[in-house]
Amino acid sequence: MMDVARLAGVSHQTVSRVLNEHPNVSEPTRLKVRAAIAELGYRPNRTARALVTGTSKVIGVVAPNTALYGPASMLTAFEQAAQDSGFAVNVGSVRSLNERSIADAVERHLDQRVAGLVVIAPVASAGPALARLPEDIPLVTIDGDPERASTLVTVDQVAGARDATEHLLAAGHATVWHISGPAEWFDAAGRVRGWEDALRKAGAEQPPLLTGDWSAESGYRNGKLLARLPEVTAVFTANDHIALGLLRALSEHGRRVPEEISIVGFDDVPQAAYYSPPLTTVRPDFDAVATASVELLLAQIDSGSPNLTARRTIAPTLIPRDSVAPPPRR
Amino acid sequence: MMDVARLAGVSHQTVSRVLNEHPNVSEPTRLKVRAAIAELGYRPNRTARALVTGTSKVIGVVAPNTALYGPASMLTAFEQAAQDSGFAVNVGSVRSLNERSIADAVERHLDQRVAGLVVIAPVASAGPALARLPEDIPLVTIDGDPERASTLVTVDQVAGARDATEHLLAAGHATVWHISGPAEWFDAAGRVRGWEDALRKAGAEQPPLLTGDWSAESGYRNGKLLARLPEVTAVFTANDHIALGLLRALSEHGRRVPEEISIVGFDDVPQAAYYSPPLTTVRPDFDAVATASVELLLAQIDSGSPNLTARRTIAPTLIPRDSVAPPPRR
DNA sequence: CAACCTTGCGGGAGCGTTCCCAGTCCGACC
DNA sequence: GGTCGGACTGGGAACGCTCCCGCAAGGTTG
Structure with missing residues (x-):
């Protein structure tokens, strides 16, 4: 970043401002900085950024380690939706859905300073693990406990x-x-x-x-x-x-x-x-679930106030094919 | 970390040594530090650590965003194997397997300072995207180009x-x-x-x-x-x-x-x-593929010398069931 | 017994950012 | 014409760690 600043003839601070699109930068300097960035092929260090801001552009996902169609589809759909919003996805899969291993997975994510957490943990034992979570971390539960989870996206x-x-x-x-x-x-x-x-x-x-x-x-x-x-x-x-x-x-x-x-x-x-x-x-509609989850999570992250207790329910649709007919006559 | 040092009556440096299991720490101080850590519920900040070391305990995976059984099974198996080795997994899924989107996914991971990269990209277009990669990043390709990829794990x-x-x-x-x-x-x-x-x-x-x-x-x-x-x-x-x-x-x-x-x-x-x-x-045997991949990747990470040009081939097994019989007589 | 190595520990610098504060310049206002 | 506010920019501190060095104490060597 210092190199960029030097080349553009400005201070590191101004480079930072250009990077974060702060308003108070004149057009000429902005262009100079942009040019220097391009010339040096500079890419900002997200780690340093994360250190000082205390958060990162990474979302943690806790999901069962399984090839089950439902959870697997949720996961891939969610990854795509998160990426489209500029977030990377850190997957912490859990072998068994007991309280202990879910809590472990959550802690691993917290250590990484994720910006938010998505839990695909469709069993009751996930509840206690989530209850002990710090209050201020954005959290969305997919297909979780209807009685308990605060922000919940679920298939009906x-x-x-x-x-x-x-x-x-x-x-x-x-x-x-x-x-x-x-x-x-x-x-x-x-x-x-x-x-x-x-x-x-x-x-x-x-x-x-x-x-x-x-x-x-x-x-x-x-x-x-x-x-x-x-x-x-x-x-x-x-x-x-x-x-x-x-x-x-x-x-x-x-x-x-x-x-x-x-x-x-x-x-x-x-x-x-x-x-x-x-x-x-x-x-x-797994895509709808994923989109809704990302939306609710980003709302929490942006507002800085988690736990809006928002809910989204996605209605499934019946697909008629050939396995249904009237009952046989006796 | 300073709090821990203060409570244990040592310097921050000694705390760091205990954390990283450096040899030159006496048993009594080690125990004091451990106790202080436990009492304060201290968890080291991995971000800061990543900033100074220039690497992290995170592996980036590039995989097609698909519910296809093969890639999906690889992915979950790999996640599990990586976790067992103490690594988190960052998934960058790509919607389409063209050179451009694979290169993008790789760059996203590089920005995050991942310790290594796994690419599940079983198409030829992945080759060029990988060729432009910095030399020093540990890389394992799963089911990649047999002609080209250096470290390759593949089903036979x-x-x-x-x-x-x-x-x-x-x-x-x-x-x-x-x-x-x-x-x-x-x-x-x-x-x-x-x-x-x-x-x-x-x-x-x-x-x-x-x-x-x-x-x-x-x-x-x-x-x-x-x-x-x-x-x-x-x-x-x-x-x-x-x-x-x-x-x-x-x-x-x-x-x-x-x-x-x-x-x-x-x-x-x-x-x-x-x-x-x-x-x-x-x-x-997807588990064998995943295990071999993690093994080869960690070898590169630990040795600091990537591109060992190691190969692993996993032989599949035939499962006889009822869909095969002798041909009908004419 | 001096010179040296080893063990155990602490002080300070630095990683690459962002944030806080201060400073300069210029136009506008009374 | 002096004062004031806004637009723009820069310097330094800080985030929480690890690494490099230095220092003291005790043991070993010739």
């Missing part, structure tokens, strides 16, 4: 699940079964609630809840059970991969979809349209 | 594809068709080469190459063509998602797998075992 799981269930009921099914995600995930809990809501509203009988773990394997396991129950004509699964496993189990038992059993999934993974049959599913 | 695409093709030939098929990934990807090119090698070695006739883009849709599109050709009895697809689309197309045309047509995929996505039929595929 309940509405999505309700849509899915009602879509099946509207096709004429007496009731709808559900294979859920792991109980400790808020996403899974929300989808169960939406399913229950829809059944209650329609006055349909609520079948026992089957529990999966997001994996195709769990859909297959539960599917082997469901295939043997003749009264099952409609199933809503907590995600598309569970649906895939279910499809496999039903096919092995010779039960045809959608003629005998209708299925609706959740997530709209890119492959869902090529399942056999193409899967009717519910699509969350 | 050729061997995997050869295994897949030979597996089909061994089942009795006269030849094997191939639906490839996008031509500009090294991964795709390697798989094509392995397929050609195996056919040549077996003296089998080489059918025309069909080109996909990793998506199920492209498998479906090519599949509609293949379904109409009675001579096709075996297909090796560049990844599992293409295989899924192919399965769908064949099923729509009433052609049965594996009775009429055998298929082998690549990647072993977690869902592959639940396709109809369960897909025989080739599994790359």
